[in-house]
Amino acid sequence: MADEAFDAVIIGSGAGGAPVAHALVRAGKRVLVLEKGPLFHAQHTSADGLSDFKRDEEFATGAEKVLRVQGVANTGVSFYSSHVEPDLNDEPHVYRDSDGRDKATIEGYTAQVVGGGTQLYGGVSLRFAPDDFRLRTVNRDRDDLRADPNGDVAREARDWPFGYDDLEPWYCRAEELIGINGTRDGQLKPASVDNYQQPLAPNSISAHVAAGMDALGYRRYRTPLAVITEDHAPSGRTVPADRESIKTAFVNRYGDPLGWKSNTWVSLLHPVSAEPGFSLRANCSVTHLSATGPRVTAVHYRDPLGRERTVSGTVVVVACSAIESVRLLQLSAERDAAFADRINGNDLLGRYFLTHCFGGASARVPGRHDKSRTLDSDWATDACAAPEFVRANNLWAGGAIYNNTSDSALPISMARTWAANDMDTMWKGYLYDLDMRGDGFDGYLTENFGRQLSVAFMANQVPLPTNRITLHPAVRDKWNRPVANIDKGWHGHDRAVMDVLAEQCRRILAAGGDGVQVIGHGHVGNDVRRIANHVLGGARFGTDPDDSVLDPDCRAWRFDNLYVTDGSFMPTSGGANPTLTIQANAFRVGDLLTTRV
Amino acid sequence: MPVVQVARDDQYVLNHTTRFLARDTGEVSEPFHLPVVDTHWDGTSAETSYRFNDVTFVHRDDQAGEVGVVGTFGDLHTPVPLRRVRFLDEPTGLWALTVRVGKGQVHRYRFTVDGRSVLDPVNPQRLRSDNGQEWSRFFTHGCAVPISFDRWELRLLERLVTQVLPFQLAENRRFLADFYHGLSRAERDRRFPLAFLMDESVGVVNFIDKLVAREERHNLDDYKTCLLLIDGVLRARFPGREPAELGRQAFMDLYDELAANNVPGWDTGRYGEPRHFLVLLRRHAMTGAFAHPKHGGNQGAAAWAYLAERFAFDWRAAIEAPLGRNTDYRG
Incomplete structure (x- = not known):
């Protein structure tokens, strides 16, 4: 017997967990949200009027820390992490590098805090394109795909159990309740309701991106961003009289002390926090689940000081980010053969781990722009997600392209990401450019400060069974549990997708006006050191119990009351940043659950 | 009290x-x-x-x-x-x-x-x-009381970080001087409540003094060892002279030697890779100059003001009053 019982126990408070909690509490249910990280407040939700997030570059990527994890090849290296990222020494993820050695790693936007990754993200809130939901169907008879001699893509592509039109109302719901600004016109993603708030004026540097997209004939729209620009009735948040002050370079990788960034704490959980059915326990790590037959009967967690406690829920919702959710299920299975048989009888749990094909181009623009007043992105285009583009380029799927306005906006972040493209090489470009000193330093600032502009793409990765999350045989976390072990590689066709889309990003910048100097373009295809920004898959849903871990309702096939609603449910990773789709799906599941508890 | x-x-x-x-x-x-x-x-x-x-x-x-x-x-x-x-x-x-x-x-x-x-x-x-x-x-924040280093170490460190930062340029030195000394005492106190001293390192040495006292204690020994070695190298080169008072060229040469990982007179038995120390110093100097002044460097937000003056950077809009002008954000 568990210590306490709730209608629903939700593990994780980010994009996958919070919408479910919101829906159930609004329906009058008794909900407990367990969150591993702290409850860091915005000023308006805080009892003392202060936020735990600061506009301080030392909070995004602070002092040097040293990896002390034993049994990996990068023990002793420096790392730099945000104040809400997992402590790499206490809970590393391990991956196998191309040299065959195991190394500890961290993902780009995994945050241990109430709100999860939505506290750190830039807020890009794109929908997936209609074809992203039917990639098996649209690729069924293709024999023209680049770098796919064995037909892997057609074999491994999967349709979602439902199409764009079925998820569409939930996209609308998410856009309404989360609080998103942007524009619809020019999107490839039809909307039945336009719930966007008005975007603020773009940063002047983004005019080069607008010009480049126009020159290529790419229809553009204002990037939907989870930042409120108007008073937001569903969450009770208000904006300042001077709306321009909402724009700040302390956006991507910063929690927002003023709560305008629509993280799931300020947008979804805080608004229901006074409801009698809502309980939130921060600083509580779930260690495993236990079950009796098809019912999860207890959620075992450590309270803030590490004491073991249990709760039960009529339903249990796992939503602690794809890698950790899979790991939690595997840890539960490790303790109980019957649990293992139910959750992983088909050997699919942890397989088809996905990230995104990701990359872009960067340029130096001729004029200088004040990037201290910006949001994460200004312009986006779906031109390269259009079926015609995808076909013409012999690709299986397309992707979204948008500019990054906030990168290199702040002086320390510009230096530490100088000539770097992943977290392991952070700082090294600047530090080892030893001529950058004195007047050389002044020259570097003159040449680059307020002049850097980048364009990024986000596209589907081919699902592969060999891309997989397992439990590491040796490395353990601070609770003495095996940590997640990640096998991840790219399919040849992924590299083709990335080559094509990186080239489009380069072309946009090259066409961005006189004097725009493209300084680089590329993608993550040759580098697995930073495992991912977006972690998805590993517990995919589907209509066939032999081919999926979850049913179309995101319930584990052979359990009555176990659901998984973070990005791990995705059978394909979509041609856009995943957060809005995770939220929309979680609202869908949350609504379903109101009738099941 | x-x-x-x-x-x-x-x-x-x-x-x-x-x-x-x-x-x-x-x-x-x-x-x-x-x-x-x-x-x-x-x-x-x-x-x-x-x-x-x-x-x-x-x-x-x-x-x-x-x-x-x-x-x-x-x-x-x-x-x-x-x-x-x-x-x-x-x-x-x-x-x-x-x-x-x-x-x-x-x-x-x-x-x-x-x-x-x-x-x-x-x-x-x-x-x-x-x-x-x-x-x-x-x-507490903005602390300027030396904690990690002795006076001679602070003075030597001051000369070293000046080599890394852009503020030794004549025009930038002039900016810093005008920026701070041009203000009235009352204005100075109002705009830069934590500034105590304006110099070419905008307080980076103080930032390092605090950083290796707390978050990066693991790097304190590197500083202690290398400052002692540098002091010895410079004393051997310039007998009878106080290292921290040597001319600019002496430190430019030293920088080049550290960068080349080859400092004549350096005891590699005590510290194997002089360049490692330079890289550490570069990261700390960059961070200390441009981080929020509460961490002890960037005094009076002088380095941000330099960015605003030379380039385009309205840092005051986002930063809490009275240091910045944002009255919604309380820091």
Whole structure:
């Protein structure tokens, strides 16, 4: 017997967990949200009027820390992490590098805090394109795909159990309740309701991106961003009289002390926090689940000081980010053969781990722009997600392209990401450019400060069974549990997708006006050191119990009351940043659950 | 002096400590987070709040009947009691107290556990008082009291970081001088409440002094060793001269030698890779110059003002008043 019982126990408070909690509490249910990280407040939700997030570059990527994890090849290296990222020494993820050695790693936007990754993200809130939901169907008879001699893509592509039109109302719901600004016109993603708030004026540097997209004939729209620009009735948040002050370079990788960034704490959980059915326990790590037959009967967690406690829920919702959710299920299975048989009888749990094909181009623009007043992105285009583009380029799927306005906006972040493209090489470009000193330093600032502009793409990765999350045989976390072990590689066709889309990003910048100097373009295809920004898959849903871990309702096939609603449910990773789709799906599941508890 | 207590709830204490403390294996992680030094807000005014920090002492003891703290932030002889921190209406074994402390200060403290005086077992910062007693130590934001380095080390470090930063350029030196010295005393105090000294390193040396006292204690030995080696190298090269008072060229040459990882006269037996020290110094100089002034560098936000003056960077819009001009954000 568990210590306490709730209608629903939700593990994780980010994009996958919070919408479910919101829906159930609004329906009058008794909900407990367990969150591993702290409850860091915005000023308006805080009892003392202060936020735990600061506009301080030392909070995004602070002092040097040293990896002390034993049994990996990068023990002793420096790392730099945000104040809400997992402590790499206490809970590393391990991956196998191309040299065959195991190394500890961290993902780009995994945050241990109430709100999860939505506290750190830039807020890009794109929908997936209609074809992203039917990639098996649209690729069924293709024999023209680049770098796919064995037909892997057609074999491994999967349709979602439902199409764009079925998820569409939930996209609308998410856009309404989360609080998103942007524009619809020019999107490839039809909307039945336009719930966007008005975007603020773009940063002047983004005019080069607008010009480049126009020159290529790419229809553009204002990037939907989870930042409120108007008073937001569903969450009770208000904006300042001077709306321009909402724009700040302390956006991507910063929690927002003023709560305008629509993280799931300020947008979804805080608004229901006074409801009698809502309980939130921060600083509580779930260690495993236990079950009796098809019912999860207890959620075992450590309270803030590490004491073991249990709760039960009529339903249990796992939503602690794809890698950790899979790991939690595997840890539960490790303790109980019957649990293992139910959750992983088909050997699919942890397989088809996905990230995104990701990359872009960067340029130096001729004029200088004040990037201290910006949001994460200004312009986006779906031109390269259009079926015609995808076909013409012999690709299986397309992707979204948008500019990054906030990168290199702040002086320390510009230096530490100088000539770097992943977290392991952070700082090294600047530090080892030893001529950058004195007047050389002044020259570097003159040449680059307020002049850097980048364009990024986000596209589907081919699902592969060999891309997989397992439990590491040796490395353990601070609770003495095996940590997640990640096998991840790219399919040849992924590299083709990335080559094509990186080239489009380069072309946009090259066409961005006189004097725009493209300084680089590329993608993550040759580098697995930073495992991912977006972690998805590993517990995919589907209509066939032999081919999926979850049913179309995101319930584990052979359990009555176990659901998984973070990005791990995705059978394909979509041609856009995943957060809005995770939220929309979680609202869908949350609504379903109101009738099941 | 009277201790001003501040209401910070149990959730705050748990949020800022348990991640580091709670575990089955390994040692407390990132112990430098304790005690917690945070922004102070008096509920009304940024101007009046800005002079203070909130400092939260936390002690873990399941068995204790009462826990207090004494220190130079208050009356050294009267412990201020910590309260029991609860979770789900049960005691957690954590004790906590939040007090208001002025910015720019260094203090020593000890806990009293059932009348017994103990050091803070988590905080690695220690100091010895004049009578030889060991104390735990903390410092608040914008602290300019030297902690890690002696005066000769600070002066030598000053010359070294000047090589890294852009402020040695004549026009930038002029900017810094005009920027700060052009202001009236009252204006200076209003706009740069934490500035104490304007120089070509905009306080980077002070930033490093604080960083290696707390977050990057693991790099303190590198500084101690390398500054001693550099002092020796320069004294051998320029007999009878004080290294910190040598001309600019001496330090430009030294920089080049460190960069080449080949410093004539360097004892590689004591420190193998002189370039490693230069790389460390570069990261600290860059960070210290441009980080928020509360970390001890970028004094008076001089480096941000330089960016605003030379380039385009409206840093004041986002940063809390009275340092910046944002009155929504309280820091």
